[in-house]
Amino acid sequence: MNLLNSSKAIILLFSIIIPTIIQAQSKIKICLTGRIVENLKSYGQSFLNAAFLAKEENDLTNKVEIKSYFYNNRPLEPMHIYNQMVNDSCSAIIGFEYLSDLLLAVKEQKNDTIPIFTSYASTTNSDQLPKNIFIFMPSYNYQADKMMSYLLDRYKNINNVLLITEINRDEMLKYKEVYSSILKNEHVEYSTFDFLENDSDIEGKLKSFLNERKYQYVFLLSGAIASAKIANIMNNHSTVFIGTENFGSSVSQTFFMRLNDKVINSHFIRNLDFIQPYDALTKFENIYIQKYHEKPTVLAAYTYDSMKIILKALNRTGIVNTNSILSTNYTGITGAYLNNGQFHRSTNYVILSVNSNGYAYEK
Known part of the structure; x- marks a missing residue:
């Protein structure tokens, strides 16, 4: 049993x-x-x-x-x-x-x-x-086209341009590729400055590259932290900084939080944002x-x-x-x-x- x-x-x-x-x-x-x-x-x-x-x-x-x-x-x-x-x-x-x-x-x-x-x-x-x-x-082409269309509508003539690119990131190289193509098609002359994310002397090298020269439009093709470092060096309240979705969003304002001087002329494009849902x-x-x-x-x-x-x-x-x-x-x-x-x-x-x-x- x-x-x-x-x-x-x-x-x-x-x-x-x-x-x-x-x-x-x-x-x-x-x-x-x-x-x-x-x-x-x-x-x-x-x-x-x-x-x-x-x-x-x-x-x-x-x-x-x-x-x-x-x-x-x-x-x-x-x-x-x-x-x-x-x-x-x-x-x-x-x-x-x-x-x-x-x-x-x-x-x-x-x-x-x-x-x-x-x-x-x-x-x-x-x-x-x-x-x-x-x-x-x-696509990066689509976003760059929309951004450039906005800039041309707002500022009319775009010149004295600098593209700053964090070249260890594939997406930033893609942005550089498409923006370069658009600027060439618009017959806009531009300069370039490339850097690596882990370069501890980005600021020093950028200052040496600039050598007191002022650019009117600076495309920050880099992450939020590096972009803010660059803006902190170059912001003269006249230069216009153009960014990517890496600047953050209205919920997480990554680039803005790292700016020493909050008075700045800057625009960036995103696919989505809850600021205008x-x-x-x-x-x-x-x-x-x-x-x-x-x-x-x-x-x-x-x-x-x-x-x-x-x-x-x-x-x-x-x-x-x-x-x-x-x-x-x-x-x-x-x-x-x-x-x-x-x-x-x-x-x-x-x-x-x-x-x-x-x-x-x-x-």
């Missing part, structure tokens, strides 16, 4: 354990990765918040596990992290916000079955990437604030759309891979959309100016 009871107990135990194991093994793993989200904790938290918000809304049967793989500035770290995520059976990846990091991951790919959604990385019109790379941002973005912002009691970053909006796409593909097909993503139609909050097997980048943009109170909407 005791033996019979023991057998029943064992059977009952296995009946509980085995389905749990099967369920755990069958979960779809969505992996979040990036460098900025490791270095700036507020970005990392908004990244995670947006992913879990989308999961809460769309993964009612708890099929999905979210796992983070944030990394630091060590060389080749994106390659190591990508391989770790593949070995850990990640079904989809969200992150690699730097183009240089994304390109390193692409080099490691053995195939294009794992979809990778990236936020701030972009490409030029002529760049070709595998079909599993989903980029939300407009449209209906879909406003709705997301309100939901996010209600849940987390703080404003979302733009990174959160890209993450939210990425997760919603992945979960819609999963709920519709039962699997997550590049083909299931491409076969899913989706229109979200960032302006990017999927339709008839094609992923279309966002064409939204906003131009902000920098004034003594911070960032202000221009266009």
